[in-house]
Amino acid sequence: MTDTDAGTGTRGTTTAVPLPEGYSPRLYNEDLAPATERKWGAFSIFNVWTSDVHSLFGYFLAASLFLVAGNTFKFLIGIGVGSLIIYWLMTLIGNAGVKTGVPYPVLARASFGTFGANVPALVRAVVATFWYGAQTSAAAGAIVAFLIRYDGPKNLHETTTLLDHTGLEVICYLFVWAAQLLIISKGMETVRRFQDFAGPAVWLMMLILAVGLSVKAGTLSFSVDMPAADLAALAKTATGLDVTPGSFAAIAAIAATWVTYFAALFLNFGDFARFTPDEKTLRKGNVWGLPVNLILFSLVAALTTASASKVYGEVILEPAAISAKFDSAFLVLLAALTFAVATLGINVVANFVSPAFDFANVAPKHITFRRGGLIAAVIALLLYPLHPWDNAPSFVNAIGSTMGPIFGVLVVDYYLLRKARLNIPALYKEDGEFRFQGGWNIRAFVAAGIGAVFSSILPVYGPEAYGATLGPYSWFIGVAVAGVIYFAVSGAKSPLAGKPTN
Known part of the structure; x- marks a missing residue:
């Protein structure tokens, strides 16, 4: 397999593909080109979401928000509202991917400029790389939880230290890290086949656990049988949300936090949607994969958390820690392998594909999809000794302050200014319509920058909303502020509005 076929897994050429007339080698390679073969049906889109949500961190967040809700009914209201918002937003950005066929960093050229788009692309890549390491570490932890049942691995775990981790943790991390590269190096078609297996497998294990x-x-x-004060303290520790469990503020915060958890994928879901044949297929996959799947998954997480608290006499929010308590070594092994597969799934979907395209966008002539993904994997490996993901729950809201403004500019530009009509060939030309100021659209950066300032400051120093701080709403603030400013400074109508998509 050559680097040229790594992007879609469908191109098997061994010779360089000539550039289309007028296209710049600084803006184009085969992986960044509009999708031509679209084999991702509704089931594959459904499994994008099962792979993305059914992870150790996804379970942890759902279980933590269950504590914030106070009871199951209020929990389902918060998760349900959040899931419907997620469905609408993902379909919005997914339709752009279906219609244009281009990946996220290329679509961003329309609003940020042909070269300015590298900034939002790299921002997304940094977030993905962080989560790549976090999810790999979580999967390694699930395997460690199984292995320490035996004397040899347990002794290695307790007596060796390397890179601020135990020797066993390092070995398991490297194993999971390498397994992911093996899958991803085969290209997007292999990604699709893997996630079609991983999603249902994780669902089955979650049901067995519950x-x-x-x-x-x-x-x-x-x-969960716990005094109200203790429940509130535990919920705050797990989520960072300073609200009274079961209050209206708590339900609103649950919905907002659930939406923000997907902030990064709101930007680059088009990387997958562009491989679907039409918008109807996309909507069908999204309906089953988002509101239906998200609500049922959250319900299973709530049931598992509540049942585990009664069986073990303590609230355990990590599924790997719950499964490690099983008497049966077979069940512990099955759980460890399933959680490892789940983590591979989310890393492939959310944390590898995006930076692979994002890094390729910086230097298309030299960086292909496969090389871009390798860069992300190497960075995640270098971050391992620092383990910056130990405070991951707080990171969920933090990313909202950067992802929100970028999303606001993208959506306003594509839907409100350009009326969902885009000159696709111009996205690959240095002197085309998206040159702006030397390849940079200063208006987009001003809008996104101001949006980021507001979404960073208001949650800390702003007024309370619904009886709580604005912390959970940082992503929404960024979207609104950046979107409004960009629309105002760009004019009510784009020069391209009314022109057909090429």
Whole structure:
């Protein structure tokens, strides 16, 4: 396999593909070109979301928000509202991917400029790289939890230290890290096939975990028996949300936090949607993969958390820690392998594909999809000794302050200014319509910059909303402020509005 076929997994040429007339080698390679073969059906789009959500961090966040809700009914309201918002936003950006066929960094050229788009692309790549390392570490932890049941690995775990981790942790991290590269090096078609397996596998394991704990508890339980004050303290520690569990502020914060968790994928979901044949297929996959799947997954997380608290007498928010308590070594091994597969799934979907395209966009002549992904993987490996992801829950809201403004500019530019009509060939030309000021659209950067300032400052120093701080709403603030400013400074109508998509 050559680097040229790594992007889609469908091109098998061994010779260089000539540039289309007028296209710049600084803006084009085969991986960044509009998608031509579209094999991703509704089931594959559904599994984008099962792979993205059914991870250790996804479970941890859902279980933590369950504590914030106070009871299952309020939890489902918050998660339900958030899931519907996510569905609408993902379909919005997904339709742009279907219609244009281009990946996120190329679409960003229309609003940020042919070379200015490298900035939002690299911002997204940095976030993805952070999560790549975090998810790899979580998967390694699930394997460690199984291995320390045995004397040899347990002794290695307790007696060796390397890179601020135990020797066993380092070995497991390197194993998971290498396994991901093996999958991803085969290209996007292999990614699709892997996630079509990973998504259902994780669902099956989650159900086994929930049913097994419910049987052990002797009842179907959706409540955690804990004094209100202790519950509030635990919920705040787990999520950083300073709200009274069960209050209106808590329900609103649950919905907002759930939406913000997907902030990065709001930008680059088009990387996957562009491989679907039409918008109808996309919507079908999104309906089942987002509101339906998200709500059911969250319900299973709530059931598992509540049942585990009754069985073990403590609230455990990490599924790997729950499964490690099982008496059966087979079940612990099955859980460890499943959680590892789940993490591979989300890393492939959310944390590899995006930086692979984003880094390729910086230097298309030299960086292909596969090389871009390798860069992300190497950075995640270098970050491992620092383990910056230890405070991941707080990071969820932090990324909202950077992702929101970029999303606001993109959506306003594509839908409100350009009326969903884009001159695709011009995206690959240095002197085309998206040159702006030397390849940079200063208006977009001003709008996004001001939006980032507001979304960073208001949650800390701003007024309260619904009886709580604005912390959970940083992403929404960034979208609104940047979008309004960009629309105002760009004029009510783009020169391209009314022209057909090429």
